Amino acid sequence: CAVASRMVRTHIYTQRTLRRILRTHALYAAGELMYQIGFGAEYSAVQVWRGCKAFSRLAGRTLAWAARRAGRYIAAGAKGLWEDITGPFTGLVKGARGLRQMARTGYEEEGVARAARHSAAYLGRGAVKYFWVLGRVVSYLLPAAAAVVFVLTVTRQLESPFALEVSCNGQVVGYVEDELVFDAAREKVRSRIVLSEDQTWDVEPTFVLAQSSEVMDNNEMADAILMASADEIQEATGLEIDGQLVAIVSEGDRLREYLDGVRSQYEDPNNPNLTAEFVQDIQTVDGLYATASLTDYDSVIETLSGQREQEQRYAIQEGDSLTLVASRFNLTTADLVNLNPKLADPSYNWPIGDELVVHQSVPYLQVKTIETVVETREVAYATEKIKDDTLLLGTSKTVQEGQPGLDEVTMEIVRINGVVVARNELERVRVKEPVTEQIRMGVRMPGGMVATDAKFGTGTICWPVPGYTYVSQWSHGAHRATDICGPRGTAIVAADSGVVLRAGNERAGAGSGYGLSIVISHGSGSTTLYGHCDALYVTPGQAVEKGQVIAAMGNTGRVYGRTGVHLHFEVQQNGVYHDLSYYFSGLKYNPN
Incomplete structure (x- = not known):
């Protein structure tokens, strides 16, 4: 109240002062308005603050009172609970002490037998008198024990991992964290299976939520899927020739040994300049294949060791002739002409590099060998003809004998199944220059005229x-x-x-x-x-x-x-x- 009175007096004094200052001023009205607004706001704020302080004090006193009351009840209940729980044990301890004292006094005064009888009677009376206490203890302990069991059970269940049990074709194959792991495993298996265009493979799983600590990753699940699909797919070896799958066998190692043996027939371990390789691009691919696609190993070997229809060509080399080429490929000259009708033309002059058909059926597997050899070849000498008008036309006289030169020629000899199909010159080094032959040629005609x-x-x-x-x-x-x-x-x-x-x-x-x-x-x-x-x-x-x-x-x-x-x-x-x-x-x- 005193504060309010002071504020009123201050307000009256200020108002009077402003009136005196602004009585004749045009801004008096505006100042009066702003002053009223400011005073009203200040007074409202003071009132709100006072209300908040009063409410806080009341709320604090109320909470303190409630806390004290609750504390007394809780303390009394806890004390009673403690006494109920510990009372039987306290009584048991006191009874045990009394029984002990009774037994000792009885033993000293009346002997062992009477002391034992008195002690047993005392123990029986105590049990009958305080049996009700046991029921109260049990009523407290059982709920506590149940709560402990519940907490332990929930904790254990929460700690136990859950997973999806995966079954394929009615057979449990394992456990995964989620379906994405199985999908990844299925795609991994599908990518490893080699199928022809008309073959398909898939597996449809069923999932059940289950507890399991043995959760598989996609690689382990892929192996499990393979084991479950053993009657449809299996590990095998595919034989690919020029990119085409021609056979699938279960004996991959035997197949590789056979192919190595075919190639080794044309190798020479003592010749480092000889290499052997298959003409075809032959690959053995280990993987997963449809069981129904497997081929009997013996029938595959029979095919590989046989013949197949394929036109074989030979490029004409220097010095070749009809008889030489025919004998080289075990043909008669008539057979070679029938395969190459152009050879019947009398004007055919066997141009080097021209190709001839030499076979229309070839071994199924063809081995190409490339050998590098150095050959010594004669170099033809040139002939220089000098006109001589002292000699009759048509006659000649050699004045310098020609001598052939020598070249060392590095050749690459290409053979297919042992038959030479190409001779490629890699390098030529002159080791001896040829000597030119000089011949004087007569140009004098019989009548004396000279054919200049x-x-x-x-x-x-x-x-x-x-x-x-x-x-x-x-x-x-x-x-x-x-x-x-x-x-x-x-x-x-x-x-x-x-x-x-x-x-x-x-x-x-x-x-x-x-x-x-x-x-x-x-x-x-x-x-x-x-x-x-x-x-x-x-x-x-x-x-x-x-x-x-x-x-x-x-x-x-x-x-x-x-x-x-x-x-x-x-x-x-x-x-x-x-x-x-x-x-x-x-x-x-x-x-x-």
Whole structure:
């Protein structure tokens, strides 16, 4: 009340002062309003604070009173409970002491027997008198014991791990923490199983909540699934050839031993430059396979040791011929021609690198060996031909003998099942240079004219009638030429480079009976003759190139019987006649 009175007096004094100060001022009204607001707020806050303090004091006194009352009740109850629990034991102790004192006094005064009887009677009376106390103790101890048992049971159950019991096909396979572990294990098994396109595998589990401390991870569960599925899948070995699964066997180690044995047949432990490997990409893959897909081991070996249809090709090497290639692959020449019809063409010249079909059935397993060898090869010497006008045309004189050089050639020899299919040159080192052969070639014509532009042969001849290979007769008896047939006017070419010795009709040419004919000297004693021509395109002393058109086919001169239009072609080497079949093998006489 005193504080309130002071606040009122202060308010009245302040109000009067403001009135005096602001009586004539225009802000008096505004100041009065703000003062009223501030005073009201201050007074309200003071009132609220006082109310809160009063409530706090009342609440504190009430709680303290309730706590004291509760404490007295709890203490009294605890004391009573303690006395109820400990009372029997206290009484038992006191009774035991009294019994002990009684027994001692009785023993001293009346003897052992009477002391024992008195003690037993005293004990019986005490038990009858205080039997009710035992019931009260039990009433307290049983609930406590039950509470202890309950707590222990709950604690143990909470500590015991729970898991999902997994069953597959009615068989318990293990326990997992959750279904995700089983799903991961199933995917792991599925990824390890090798199935064909028409095969499938899956396992559907059932889950039951159970107690178990032996919880499996996904790897252990995957093994358990495999054991449960042993009648559907099993460990085996797949044989893959060129990426294709061809067989599945349970004896994987035996299969690998067999394959190693096939390959080792072509190995040489004493040759470090020889390697052997299968032509096919052969893999043995251990894994899980469908039991129904397994193949009998003996039948697999029978297949692997047999033949299969596959075209085998061979690249022509230097020096190859029809007979050589046929014998190399155990074929007759007729068989090789049947496999390669192009070999029947007389113009086929066995180009190096060209491929021939040599087999249409091959061993099922093919082993390729690659061997590196060093070979010594002769290097052909060059021939330098020097024109000499002191020597007759067609004659020559060797002034320096040629000597071949030597090369050391590192070769890679590729064989398939022991048969050479390729020879690849890796390196060539010259160990001896060849010595050039020098030959002086005569260019003086019989009439004294010098053939200054003379050309000399290459040493090999070409077919003189390109596109026509029909031969009516070869060289035989007095007929020392090859008769090549064709239409009138067919172009005739020089079989090799050289100089025209004679060109004309009958004796102006090759001689009587040859009609329009040409004789060409190729040097080194080699000449060719072209008879019975229909027209001549060269003159004596003219140099010609190999393959140059020199005449047209006809039937001038002495032509007998059915030979008709043809080329009478002769080849001489140092005066010795050679049949054209000497240079072109494979062409046969056709009397038609």
